[in-house]
Amino acid sequence: MAVAVNESLQQLKQLDEKISAFSSILSLAGWDQKVKAPKKGRSTFAKSMGAVSTEVFKMSISPELGEALEELTKPEVYETLDEKDQALVRDYNHNYTRSKSIPTDLFQEYSVLTGEANQAWEEARANNDFASYQPYLEKMVDFKRKFAEYYGYEDHPYDALMDAFEPGLKVKDIDPIFRDLRESSINLLERIQNSGTKMDRSFLEKNYDTKTQEEFLHNLLPKLGYDTEAGRLDATAHPFAQKVNIGDVRITTRYDEDNLSFALFSTIHEVGHALYEQGVREDLEGTGLNGGTSLGIHESQSRFLENMVGRTPEFWQAHYSDLQETFPEQLKDVSREDFYHAVNSVQPSFIRVEADELTYNLHIMIRYEIEKGLIAGDIEVKDLPRVWNEKMEEYLGIVPDNDSVGVLQDVHWSFGAIGYFHTYSLGNLYSAQILNTIQKEIPGFYEQIAQGDLTQIREWLREKIHQHGSIYQPSQLIEMVTGEKLNSDYLVNYLEEKYSKLYNLK
Amino acid sequence: MAVAVNESLQQLKQLDEKISAFSSILSLAGWDQKVKAPKKGRSTFAKSMGAVSTEVFKMSISPELGEALEELTKPEVYETLDEKDQALVRDYNHNYTRSKSIPTDLFQEYSVLTGEANQAWEEARANNDFASYQPYLEKMVDFKRKFAEYYGYEDHPYDALMDAFEPGLKVKDIDPIFRDLRESSINLLERIQNSGTKMDRSFLEKNYDTKTQEEFLHNLLPKLGYDTEAGRLDATAHPFAQKVNIGDVRITTRYDEDNLSFALFSTIHEVGHALYEQGVREDLEGTGLNGGTSLGIHESQSRFLENMVGRTPEFWQAHYSDLQETFPEQLKDVSREDFYHAVNSVQPSFIRVEADELTYNLHIMIRYEIEKGLIAGDIEVKDLPRVWNEKMEEYLGIVPDNDSVGVLQDVHWSFGAIGYFHTYSLGNLYSAQILNTIQKEIPGFYEQIAQGDLTQIREWLREKIHQHGSIYQPSQLIEMVTGEKLNSDYLVNYLEEKYSKLYNLK
Structure with a gap:
């Protein structure tokens, strides 16, 4: 050289x-x-x-x-x-x-706005008052449209914004994939609702001592492959995973006394994120490459562990008796199958972060389409409450009572995260592709989960995905791991198969 | 301007x-x-x-x-x-x-040495092997003697080193004060040992559930004036106080199952440090003046709360029944007076950090005299084990069985903190001067302690000392607060009076 x-x-x-x-x-x-x-x-x-x-x-x-x-x-x-x-x-x-x-002056104005908009959002949500937030959001969208021009793009200005969060993926890639997923999800949801099958979730809302939940989860962590000497689990209002370095990846959850499943599945979800960060190659430590490569791939790891592992009948074959022993009063009359059904039930609801595995993506579609329209100039901020509610009705069949549980529910736009939401559904799409591959490469995949042994599964994920940190771009990585580009087939099939069985659909 | x-x-x-x-x-x-x-x-x-x-x-x-x-x-x-x-x-x-x-090269060599010396010290202490540590300590002393020349001094090279930790105070100021304190302490110790009075401390070493200790201390914190919304208490191997900012001053303690007094008094001690940092004027926040002005003044605040408040009969008049209710089994046959005696008993021991209020200063004298001798060239490192043991015998009447509990017990020298130890005794001296003043200015001083109300006392300390942060040098501050320069009279009298009563001395 x-x-x-x-x-x-x-x-x-x-x-x-x-x-x-x-x-x-x-x-x-x-x-x-x-x-x-x-x-x-x-x-x-x-x-x-x-x-x-x-x-x-x-x-x-x-x-x-x-x-x-x-x-x-x-x-x-x-x-x-x-x-x-x-x-x-x-x-x-x-x-x-x-x-x-971005010109320095413009960026400074923008920084001031993010502080103000965030506060305005908080107040607007608390008071169910979209109009008070509207001028801030209008300015925010104006900034973002200008930024898109400065960043530059080929086809769609929204591409320039999404590129910050999931580099390389564009509207023209995502639109057809999301369309397939949306149509099949709406269709599946309709069939589920018409099936007449109702899951009993009521026992999940009995009184569950939070200290006991905490102990159960601390015992579960190593069984999920989480290295407890390279992290810690604490309680916070909103669960998250935070990497300090490869040897220190911390997670949090929230314990609700009258909700057993929240802490349980949010912890498994955050462990999925943490395994990614704990599994990065040692030689990437102390460099900018020592973290997961994108939000979408990161979410694929959390969703994989939460849904493709943690919500399977095999996972509860391994762990349900422990849970039942931990809460004998509450669960004594609940069979393993009842429990499995309850934690997989589908029910349209207003709040994204509380949505089930099927309807979650529909919440994302609404946000993706609205953002794309705002940036393209096809949708105006003032119309958002109406547009939001129309899409809710169209996709989920329900309309929120007020904007606080509708268009005002998410913090993201208020601090300028436009082009971010779609990465949540990318995570689901990637995870289904990965599930298809791992089942081929580990033929005993479900048997191992049933035996409570995730070692080989974690090592596979580490070898194929985690160790590389940010060396590969998401599109490169998913093709290396699964041999295919991002597509909707695997998630669509996975959901179809899963819910057909659960709800006895034809 | x-x-x-x-x-x-x-x-x-x-x-x-x-x-x-x-x-x-x-x-x-x-x-x-x-x-x-x-x-x-x-x-x-x-x-x-x-x-x-x-x-x-x-x-x-x-x-x-x-x-x-x-x-x-x-x-x-x-x-x-x-x-x-x-x-x-x-x-x-x-x-x-x-x-x-300090020339850059010299400082870099020194930095390397501190790392090595610290490791050598750890091993030497573990193996009771002073000889293996000796060459490192010799180099350390050489560096410090060179540093003293570079820093410059008028009378004594040790002044140049002490100036880093307690600015302004010199050997010629400290020598006579320490001599008075040493002589009177040795004399008092002898009389205590000849008094025939023995305090029963055995009940402090019963089994005390650590969770229950923790709860008791968390309840005690606000009563000590500590703002629990501007700090937190955690458990660590070695207690300490750490300021993040004025609104965030954290303390730690260690809970021993078979030692009730350790967590109790170390917590009161650390709260003393924390009150200082929590009490700094808001306009000093975010500046280099937002912390206590010196180690000695800091220690005066911790010692004041621990000893002049926390070890008084009045303090236990306010809090002993709570403690007894917290540990009814262990303390049911222990009167308040027995308890007060036990936590004030005097017993020469090898380890500085475990020493009682009287003998503690003698441990400091040994270190001060050795450091001064090393820097002046009057004492050689190779002779330290002998010199240490001779001074222990002379001042405390006991000789450690081995160097691990003798000359090797403290970490300080290994990382270059020479000129630091004397600040611990300065803290005791300052605190006795402050006690004399506060008693005059708050005539109900002991009544308020007995009523469990430290509000006025904390506000007095805040107004006179805490709020100023580092604006005044320690010598300036102590004169402002007490009207006198640092002197030994108040501590000597305080100890004489306290232990005469406790041990029925004539």
Whole structure:
């Protein structure tokens, strides 16, 4: 390699090391503020975190980084780099180019707006008052439309926004896949509702001591493959997984006294995220490649563990007697099959985060279509409550009583996350593709789950997906793992098969 | 103010704001690693913290800071600044001048040594093998003697080292004070041992459920004046207090099943530290002045609450019945007076951190005299085990069985903290002076303690000491508060009076 290349690579790696160190500490700090920090210190601490974040941002758009990237992205240079260095250059360049493309003044105005819009949203939701939030959201959409122009795109301006969250996937890829999934889901939902079969979920809402739930879950963690010496489980209002480094991936859940399934399945979900981060190759530690490659692939790992493993009859063949012994009073008259049915029941509801496995994607479709229309200029912000409710009626057959449980329910738009929602359904699509492959490669897949042994399954996921961190782009990775591009077939078939059995459909 | 002054002040304040933000986050990160972090992530995280600390160090010796300080320390400029800005200039300049005075190469060699010496100490202590640690400690002392020359001093090279921990106090100030305290303490100890009175402490070593201890202490915290919405109490191997910001001051303790007094008094001690940090004026938040002014003054606050409040008969008048109700089995036959005697019993012992209120200072004297001798060249490292044991015999009348519980017991020297130990006894001296003053200014001092109401006492400490953060130097502050310079009279009298009563001495 020429001297200039070597020097540029060194420069990039030094900056990367520093940015990674700062980010790791900010990640820990973020966890602490949600999980442990006392109330009175938080607003001051937010400023301290802001000051450190600003330094990270400055490094990520610094002239030093720009110079290094200019050299390293020359095609004749780039092709001489190894896979890992190429990935590092690719990711830093993606981020640098996007950040640099927005004029500083515009970005500052936008930053101010996100703070204001977030507060306006909180109040609007609390007061069921979309009109008070509307001007903020209008400004937000205007910014995002401008940003899309600055970022640049080929076909659809929305592509430029989605690219921040799931690099490479465009409207023209997603539209046909989502259409298939939407049509088949609506059809399946109709058949389920007409089947006459009703699942009894009432016993899940008995009184379940939260300390006992906590103990049960702490015992379950290692059985799910989670390394408890490289993480911890705490309680928070909203469950999440947070990586500090490969040896420290923390998860949280919420314990509801009158809801057994929430903590249970949200914990399995977060463990799915955590296995990804705990499984990254050691040599990626301390670099920008040491995390999952995209939101969609990340969600595929959480959904895989939650639904494709955690909601199977085989999983409860392994664990139901433990659960029953833990809550003998509440579950003594509940058979394993009843329990399995209850945690898989389908019921259209207003709130996305409470939706079942089938209707969840329909909630996402509504958001995807609305965002796409807003950015294209086909939908206006003022019409959102109406559009929202029409789509709810069309897809789910129900209309929310008010906007607080309708168009105002999600925080995302208020802090500028437009182009994000579709990654949740991508996760479901990817996970079904992965399920199809893993069943072929591990013929005893369901037997092992039934025996309570997820070792081989975790090792397979680690080898095929987790270890690579961010080296491969999501589209590359899914093709490497499954031999196919993203498509709707596997999820559509999986849902059809699963619910046909559960609801005795023809 | 001239433009140059204004600009320099702006420059200093901008750097200060950034350094303070970074330090706050590092402080939280340090807390987390000791209290919450899972095992496997810690070594990687230490590197991340190292990277951020390096940035803080770079800022603290940066040319920008140097330029600003050059302008602001000009006498004709300095005198025009307000009290707060003067203090900021004073502290940054103190630190900058000291850091800059050590040649970079020498400092790097020293940094390497601290890592090695710390590991060597750990092994030496575990194996009771001073000889293996000796070469490291010899190098450490050599470095410190060189540093003292670089820092500069008037009378004694040890002054230059102590200045890092308790600015302004010199050997010539401390020697006579420590001599008085040492002589009177040895004399008092002898009389106690000859008194024939023995305190029964055995009931403190019954089985005390740790969860129940924890609950009792959580209930005690607000009664001590600790703001539980601006901090938290956790369990760790070694108790400590850590400030993240004024609204977030965390403390820890250790719960021993067979030792009731350890968690109790270590918690009251750490609350003393925490009240100081929680009580700093809001306008100092986010600046380098937002913490206690020195180790000695800090220790005075912890010792004051632990000993002058927490070990008084009045304190247990207020709280003993609660404690007895909490542990009815263990304490049913123990009167309040027996309890008060037990937690104030005097017994020479080998380990500093386990020493009682009287003998504690003698442990400190040994270390102070040895350090002073090492730096002056009057004592050689190879002779330390002998010198240590001789002083133990002379002051405490006991000789440790081995070096692990003798000269090897403390971590401090291994990481270069020479000139630190004396601040522990300064804390005791300051606290007795403060006690004398507060009793005059709050005539109902002991009545209020007996009523379990520390409100006025905390407010007095806040007004006189806590609120000022680091604005005043320790010597300035103690004179402002008590009207006198640091002296030994009050502690000597306090100990004499306390133990004469307890042990019926003549």
